Amino acid sequence: MCSNDWWSNNLPEGEPMSPLEDLVNRLRKSGIPLENEVAEAMQHVFIGSFTDHELDGFWHDRPVPFLITQNDAAKTISAPHMIATLLHHLELGTGQHVLLIGAKGGYLAALIDYIVGKDGMVTVLEPHPEVLYHTEERLEFHDSKGLIRVLPVGSLEDNDEVTRGVDRVLITGAVKEIPLTVAGMVEEGGFVLGPFGGPIQQNLLKRERQGDDWLDTELGNVVFGPMDLSEAERDPLDPQSLADHIEDALNIIVEMVEIDNETIERIEELVYSLRGMPADIPPLNEDATEDDLVEHPVFELLMAEMEWLQPMWPLFGQLLAIDIESPADWDDDQPPMVGGHEDLVP
Known part of the structure; x- marks a missing residue:
């Protein structure tokens, strides 16, 4: 102590x-x-x-x-x-x-x-x-x-x-x-x-x-990070977790930029498809090869949708890596951007 x-x-x-x-x-x-x-x-x-x-x-x-x-x-x-x-x-x-x-x-x-x-x-x-x-x-x-x-x-x-x-x-x-x-x-x-x-x-x-x-x-x-820490411990390609993140990101993106209805519907269909996947898909471990990744069902689904999804993916990537400045982390001659909170989400 x-x-x-x-x-x-x-x-x-x-x-x-x-x-x-x-x-x-x-x-x-x-x-x-x-x-x-x-x-x-x-x-x-x-x-x-x-x-x-x-x-x-x-x-x-x-x-x-x-x-x-x-x-x-x-x-x-x-x-x-x-x-x-x-x-x-x-x-x-x-x-x-x-x-x-x-x-x-x-x-x-x-x-x-x-x-x-x-x-x-x-x-x-x-x-x-x-x-x-x-x-x-x-x-x-x-x-x-x-x-x-x-x-x-x-x-x-x-x-x-x-x-x-x-x-x-x-x-x-x-x-x-x-x-x-x-x-x-x-x-x-x-x-x-x-x-x-x-x-x-x-x-x-x-x-x-x-x-x-x-x-x-x-x-x-x-x-904030999830209330249940087990959610933070999920595999990155866990279909339920990925569906939750994409759905949440979409809600934020539509408030920031204009997206056509067809793209929104396709993203919603992707979320629906992810949630319909089996819950027992084996996670990728540290020894997984590139072939293991390519053959993973979630990766296969994303690749099948990538033709229309690719232009949107940078926006999703930015939202999944949010880093907001803390208001008291500044010097007197460099005022802060106030208003955010990060909770070190893994």
């Missing part, structure tokens, strides 16, 4: 700012909403306690990995500007019960715990076993103010684990809908905050419960 001894902001007069102080100043200067209680939480919760990876990227407002899985998928703690944005929109208060879906290594849970205080409660749900173990291990050594629980997703079905209604839900990976089990836990007037959409781009939504209805507030476009 990393020592927090140097983490104090009580620096002697004339000493240079700590990396955190410098980061906070940059975030505020770039217009990121950063409440005092969030900045205070970041001062007391050292990110190095939740990852063994280098922190330089984090100090420059980039996501930092906390785990590389056995299948070489990277799981990250979000960039500081996105953490500040999420905590701002959560509207946290003392004594609240916050449900965090997607552990982010335990760092977000520790920040939320500091803000909701000794009477508050943080329940972390994590679908991936490796991430679950990492989070339990790191939070075991964290000096929390209130109660922090780390649970597998299936535990929601156990009534003994659901002893208190939820005031806030934060989803930290891309999803399409609120899980029904989670929706039933949210108290009247409480809300769910998360990235809703496809694998390439999502809309950050605040979904507030009002009786049997949900009131949506759109908070801007974001780019």
